[in-house]
Amino acid sequence: xQNEKEWMTPKRRFLSALFGGRVDRTPVANPTSVVTIELMxxxxxxxxxxxxxxxxxxxxxxxxxxxxxYDTIMxxxxxHTESAAxxxxxxxxxxxxxxVNTDHPIxxxxxxxxxxxxxxRPSIYTVLEAIRILRRQYGDRVAIIGKVYGPWSLSYHLxxxxxxxxxxxxxxxxxxxxLEVLLKASILSxxxxxxxxxxxxxxxxxxxxxxxxxxxxxxxxLPVHKRLTRELGAPIILHICGNSETLLKYIIxxxxxxxxxxxxxxxxxxxxxxGDRMSLIGNINNPKTLFAGxxxxxxxxxxxxxxxxIEIVGPECAIPLSTPxxxxxxxxxxxxxxxxxxxxxx
Numbered sequence: 001x002q003n004e005k006e007w008m009t010p011k012r013r014f015l016s017a018l019f020g021g022r023v024d025r026t027p028v029a030n031p032t033s034v035v036t037i038e039l040m041x042x043x044x045x046x047x048x049x050x051x052x053x054x055x056x057x058x059x060x061x062x063x064x065x066x067x068x069x070y071d072t073i074m075x076x077x078x079x080h081t082e083s084a085a086x087x088x089x090x091x092x093x094x095x096x097x098x099x100v101n102t103d104h105p106i107x108x109x110x111x112x113x114x115x116x117x118x119x120x121r122p123s124i125y126t127v128l129e130a131i132r133i134l135r136r137q138y139g140d141r142v143a144i145i146g147k148v149y150g151p152w153s154l155s156y157h158l159x160x161x162x163x164x165x166x167x168x169x170x171x172x173x174x175x176x177x178x179l180e181v182l183l184k185a186s187i188l189s190x191x192x193x194x195x196x197x198x199x200x201x202x203x204x205x206x207x208x209x210x211x212x213x214x215x216x217x218x219x220x221x222l223p224v225h226k227r228l229t230r231e232l233g234a235p236i237i238l239h240i241c242g243n244s245e246t247l248l249k250y251i252i253x254x255x256x257x258x259x260x261x262x263x264x265x266x267x268x269x270x271x272x273x274x275g276d277r278m279s280l281i282g283n284i285n286n287p288k289t290l291f292a293g294x295x296x297x298x299x300x301x302x303x304x305x306x307x308x309x310i311e312i313v314g315p316e317c318a319i320p321l322s323t324p325x326x327x328x329x330x331x332x333x334x335x336x337x338x339x340x341x342x343x344x345x346x
Contacts, residue, residue, distance in 0.1 A: 005339070010071035011199060014143040017311040018200060018235055018258050020279050026306050026313055026335045027071040029281055030064045031145055031202040031237050031260045033318035035077050037095065038325045039063040047321075048092035051078055051099060052122050054129035062134065065142050067325070069332040070314070073138065074202065075130040076147035077318070082189050083149065083157035085121035086112065096321060104160035109177035112158065114185050119192050128196045135197030143200065145237070146193030150205035150228070151182035152221055158182075161211075168216055179224050190232050200235035202260065203228070208242030217247045222254055229255030237281060241317055245269065252277045263289075263301075263316045267308035279311040290327050291320045298330040306338055 006024050008016070013027045040046045043063050045056035061075035078099040084090045089102045106112060118124065127146070134144050149157075155164045155178045168175050190201050205225070207217050229236055238256045240247070243264040251259060256278055261270055263285035270280055283305060284290060289297050305313050313335055319328070 006336075009141050010065065011140055011143040014071045014312065015199065015235065018237070018279055020276055020311065025339060026311070028069070028332045028335045029072040029143075029145070029312045029314045030068075030070055030074050031072070031281055031314065032147070032204075032239060033074065033077045034064050034068060034070070034315060034328055035060055035321065036319065036323050036325060036328070037321050039067060040095065042067060042325075046095050047077070047097070048094060048099070051092050052126050054126050054133060057126055057130040058133040058137070061130065062137070065138070068328050069336070072143045072145050073134055074145040074147060075134060076127055076202075079149055079153065079204070080157065081123050081127055081147070081149065082185055083154050084123035085118050085189075086114070086154070086158065086185060088157050090123075098318075098321075101157050104158060104163070106158040107163075109174060109181055112178075112181050114181075114188070118185065118188060124189060124192070128192055131193055131196040131198050144198050145200050145202055146190065146196075146198030147202040147204065148186050148190040148193065150186050150203050151179040151224060152205040152207050154182045154186065155179070156206065165211060168220065172220070175220055179220065183224055183228065187228065187231060190234075194232070194234045198234070200237060200257070201232065202237045202239055203256075204239045206241055207244075207247065208240055208262075209244045209246050210242045212247070214246045214250060218250050222250050225251075225254035225256070239317070245273070248273045258312070260314075261316065267305045267310050271309045280309075281312040281314060282310065283316045284314065284331060286316055286319050286323075290315055291323045293327065295326050295330040298327045299334050302331050302334040303338065306334070 008024045013023050017023050017027050045060040050056040050060045057075050061073050064070045065073050080090045092099045235257045237258045239260040245265045258279040260281040261283050263283045284301050
């Protein structure tokens with residue numbers, strides 16, 4: 001249902017909310033991924049081909065706007081764009097599964113080499129070309145979000161999560177070297193996506209509070225994130241899975257425009273901590289609400305997020321591939337009718 005008071009394009013609405021500005025209604029965004037098997041069938045573009053075929057990637061990504069009615073399109077579905085280009089072996093999965101890396105080939109930061117053709121490697125080239133296709137198709141009407149995995153996440157892929165986290169205690173200088181060299185690769189990818197036509201970048205660095213203490217984030221990642229927000233040259237949305245509440249006091253000092261956050265952090269508590277120092281995006285629960293719940297459950301949670309003051313609503317992270325499309329549609333339905341319903345006393 002179209003809100004009769006809407007006067008903004010999806011792109012303008014999203015970017016205004018991203019910067020904490022005026023909007024005609026709460027925007028809906030998919031900063032990680034809203035791809036489902038049902039959406040693949042609707043558009044005729046499937047995993048795993050859509051990970052490495054630009055036209056299929058763009059067609060599948062566009063379903064978030066064309067079918068779901070969201071204000072954004074985000075064409076990166078997996079987590080291996082940069083790590084595959086750095087030589088991590090990847091199993092690109094099946095129609096029903098996500099890509100996974102099959103080995104962690106690095107044991108020392110001196111082993112990491114950013115190849116001269118880094119941006120031409122298949123995993124990155126596909127993303128860049130898909131962004132160009134989407135920009136040509138949607139012009140300046142719909143917001144296009146790129147996605148980059150930062151050096152913390154890349155270290156998990158190259159080194160292994162357990163090995164990397166152990167060295168935060170045993171060899172902190174080694175960790176800083178990993179972050180230094182891998183940040184260069186992440187920034188290269190981000191700048192290339194911006195040049196290709198992305199309006200904003202989703203930056204994934206999975207320093208979840210379940211694994212990383214506030215002090216660890218402060219000492220290792222915060223300096224990296226401050227450098228990133230100075231250098232990238234476009235709006236940046238940080239994404240961290242899991243319970244990140246204890247990290248928020250540091251994240252708000254890093255210079256990000258928005259934080260895409262997990263349902264493990266209560267929306268009202270997150271807003272109380274963040275205030276107006278950056279926008280918040282999310283945080284509709286994936287497994288219980290979007291995957292296993294009803295449309296009514298989704299609407300209830302979406303209303304809670306809007307009333308908590310969350311600037312942009314959407315799923316908390318990349319959704320399960322079997323999520324019912326009707327539940328994804330329910331987020332946009334609430335966003336488009338919420339303020340009209342208030343005026344009607346509903």
